[in-house]
Amino acid sequence: MQEAAAPVAETAPAVAATDAKGAAVVTNCATTIDGNDAMQFDVSSISVPASCAQFTINLTHSGQMPAAAMGHNVVISAMSDMPSIASEGIGAGLANNYVKADDARIIAHTKVIGAGETTSVTFDTSKIKGAGPYEFFCSFPGHSTMMKGTISVS
Numbered sequence: 001m002q003e004a005a006a007p008v009a010e011t012a013p014a015v016a017a018t019d020a021k022g023a024a025v026v027t028n029c030a031t032t033i034d035g036n037d038a039m040q041f042d043v044s045s046i047s048v049p050a051s052c053a054q055f056t057i058n059l060t061h062s063g064q065m066p067a068a069a070m071g072h073n074v075v076i077s078a079m080s081d082m083p084s085i086a087s088e089g090i091g092a093g094l095a096n097n098y099v100k101a102d103d104a105r106i107i108a109h110t111k112v113i114g115a116g117e118t119t120s121v122t123f124d125t126s127k128i129k130g131a132g133p134y135e136f137f138c139s140f141p142g143h144s145t146m147m148k149g150t151i152s153v154s
């Protein structure tokens with residue numbers, strides 16, 4: 001199923017839907033991705049338009065479980081840094097959103113949310129214009145093996 005991309009409307013809200021599990025839909029330098037109770041994001045890649053100086057990721061949680069049991073966040077880093085950021089984030093605990101304080105390897109991250117909650121993070125796209133490759137992932141303990149995807153500037 002292929003639909004023509006709608007022209008970018010300046011006043012449209014920054015929301016996005018997805019076609020199955022694939023690329024995130026980007027509107028107005030923003031996208032919305034969802035995490036569920038099956039430890040899954042609904043997208044596997046995010047392509048950031050080069051024209052965006054900043055980019056916003058909105059995170060929703062469509063499941064039923066609370067943050068303590070099935071919390072999700074979005075962390076962005078170089079792909080090579082992801083395993084150590086995730087493992088070191090476990091020690092930070094839920095109160096610190098499972099990210100180590102002042103971790104310079106983390107390009108951006110949201111807080112951890114539970115069912116029905118939303119959050120967002122906005123970052124300078126210059127931070128992901130290097131060689132990368134870059135990933136987005138959930139740093140809740142154990143989730144990054146399944147909850148991850150690529151993020152790049154197109």
Ligand SMILES: [Cu+2]
Nearest residue numbers: 071072138143
């Ligand atoms: Cu998660």
